[in-house]
Amino acid sequence: MKPANVAAASLNRQAQLIASVMFLIIGFALSTASHAQTTKVAAAVAKAKQDAAPPKSIDPTLREIEKYREALADGNPADLWEARGEDLWKQKRGPNKVSLEQCDLGLGEGVVKGVYASLPKYFADTDKVEDLETRLVTCMVLLQGFTYEQAKKAPFGSADNRSTMEALVAYVTANSRGTKMRVALNHPKEKEAFEIGKKMFFHRGGSHDFSCATCHAQDNIRIRLQELPNLTKQAPAQRAYTSWPAYRVSQGELRTFQWRLFDCFRQQRFPELDFTSQGSVALTMYLARNANDGVLTAPSIKR
Amino acid sequence: MKTYLPSILLVTLIAAPTLVFAQVKADNATTVMTKSFKERGQAKLDRLNQDKAMAACTEYATKPMPSKVAAAITAENLAAIPFPKDGNYLGDWKAGERIAQSGVGKQFSDNPANPSGGNCYACHQLSPQELSYGTIGASLYQFGKNRAYSPEIAKYAYGKIYNSQAYLACSNMPRFGHNQILTEAQIKDLVALLMNPESPVNK
Numbered sequence: 001m002k003p004a005n006v007a008a009a010s011l012n013r014q015a016q017l018i019a020s021v022m023f024l025i026i027g028f029a030l031s032t033a034s035h036a037q038t039t040k041v042a043a044a045v046a047k048a049k050q051d052a053a054p055p056k057s058i059d060p061t062l063r064e065i066e067k068y069r070e071a072l073a074d075g076n077p078a079d080l081w082e083a084r085g086e087d088l089w090k091q092k093r094g095p096n097k098v099s100l101e102q103c104d105l106g107l108g109e110g111v112v113k114g115v116y117a118s119l120p121k122y123f124a125d126t127d128k129v130e131d132l133e134t135r136l137v138t139c140m141v142l143l144q145g146f147t148y149e150q151a152k153k154a155p156f157g158s159a160d161n162r163s164t165m166e167a168l169v170a171y172v173t174a175n176s177r178g179t180k181m182r183v184a185l186n187h188p189k190e191k192e193a194f195e196i197g198k199k200m201f202f203h204r205g206g207s208h209d210f211s212c213a214t215c216h217a218q219d220n221i222r223i224r225l226q227e228l229p230n231l232t233k234q235a236p237a238q239r240a241y242t243s244w245p246a247y248r249v250s251q252g253e254l255r256t257f258q259w260r261l262f263d264c265f266r267q268q269r270f271p272e273l274d275f276t277s278q279g280s281v282a283l284t285m286y287l288a289r290n291a292n293d294g295v296l297t298a299p300s301i302k303r
Numbered sequence: 304m305k306t307y308l309p310s311i312l313l314v315t316l317i318a319a320p321t322l323v324f325a326q327v328k329a330d331n332a333t334t335v336m337t338k339s340f341k342e343r344g345q346a347k348l349d350r351l352n353q354d355k356a357m358a359a360c361t362e363y364a365t366k367p368m369p370s371k372v373a374a375a376i377t378a379e380n381l382a383a384i385p386f387p388k389d390g391n392y393l394g395d396w397k398a399g400e401r402i403a404q405s406g407v408g409k410q411f412s413d414n415p416a417n418p419s420g421g422n423c424y425a426c427h428q429l430s431p432q433e434l435s436y437g438t439i440g441a442s443l444y445q446f447g448k449n450r451a452y453s454p455e456i457a458k459y460a461y462g463k464i465y466n467s468q469a470y471l472a473c474s475n476m477p478r479f480g481h482n483q484i485l486t487e488a489q490i491k492d493l494v495a496l497l498m499n500p501e502s503p504v505n506k
Contacts, residue, residue, distance in 0.1 A: 061434055192331075199332035202364040204357040206350040207409040207484055208477040209468075213364055215439065223425050223437040265340075269409045270350050272343040279339025 085171025
């Protein structure tokens with residue numbers, strides 16, 4: 001080996017050494033940063049939960065229910081839905097055999113982190129205001145080539161008929177844990193959705209004269225033993241909205257916000273709220289906007 | 304007259320589009336709502352329709368209702384109550400307790416062949432043994448006892464359950480008789496739950 005080559009080889013080795021040391025340092029820094037990020041999110045969620053917790057009840061029956069809820073929160077099976085949702089998000093699916101990784105949920109193609117905090121919002125490609133579920137349907141149709149009927153099939157799953165939608169929603173919302181709600185009313189269609197949603201909230205009808213407001217426009221009331229949040233006020237609206245979606249112990253399923261509205265209207269004695277309909281998105285817009293600045297803690301666990 | 308014409312025209316030009324816009328907005332909300340529901344089981348789309356009271360209660364949900372409007376609602380609903388001809392308002396309190404506990408009826412998930420319940424405990428405290436009661440309505444514990452079991456109160460209780468808006472415009476309480484949720488006999492059973500001295504409500 002010529003001296004020049006030796007020098008070059010030694011230089012090369014030095015460069016390799018420096019590179020690997022740099023790599024280690026950067027790697028360490030990155031892992032520390034990501035660890036710090038995870039810890040930060042966990043701390044934010046814990047703080048939000050603490051802030052969001054309603055004042056401790058004096059009623060002994062309600063105190064026992066609170067204890068039950070605290071015990072539940074220890075192990076949340078929503079993890080299983082989140083994991084299945086991540087797989088479904090990354091899988092090449094549909095006639096077009098593409099994944100949802102190019103889906104724009106509002107913060108750009110493929111961005112999942114923090115998106116739930118800005119939904120519902122206006123999307124130029126569909127010229128519509130869409131909530132998370134509606135947007136996922138849009139992506140399944142436009143990207144993956146499913147029909148609307150296929151994409152909207154089984155929005156609410158059961159043990160023998162698992163819902164793709166519920167899993168995807170669990171995955172996406174889990175990636176917004178610790179994020180502050182920031183739903184905008186900039187586009188005229190966003191403002192219109194809010195106004196229509198507000199009208200729906202106060203619309204009395206059905207055999208029982210009920211509106212959403214019958215149960216959700218007063219402070220400190222309960223139905224049977226269930227406390228009812230006043231969704232016209234910011235603090236209780238934040239507590240309620242940021243805790244959805246949720247794993248429902250009584251159903252053994254993870255339920256989305258669309259399901260929450262669907263089942264409220266069932267009990268309101270209204271006809272069936274059509275999944276991802278314009279009205280469902282409008283009402284979600286009204287409630288999500290009322291919850292602005294609340295920190296998302298979902299998917300949570302409820303009885 | 305000539306001098307007024309231009310200003311009238313001007314006012315009309317400014318006001319008309321504003322009015323039309325407001326109208327379109329309200330209609331739009333109704334249209335969106337109608338298109339966003341589908342009939343299922345016994346819950347048809349006509350459930351979204353409103354009678355006079357519902358429409359007025361919706362209109363004034365977020366602002367004070369003029370007393371004239373409220374008085375018209377109560378008068379109209381009171382006039383629509385067919386009080387039992389025999390003047391008897393008291394049925395069986397034990398049957399009443401079961402009706403007060405039951406929350407089924409009129410949901411698209413319910414079988415319309417089964418009788419509806421009143422679900423009174425969802426909103427009211429009644430028998431002290433039942434700890435799972437709501438607080439949307441007033442506590443009715445000792446309702447009859449506190450009112451000396453008076454016959455006028457029994458008639459009022461019947462009317463209130465039959466059509467709550469006969470006494471309070473835009474009450475949160477369903478109009479159980481008026482909207483054919485409960486039968487006359489069922490309402491009498493509930494009145495007995497409230498008014499019979501043997502009922503746990505009065506213990």
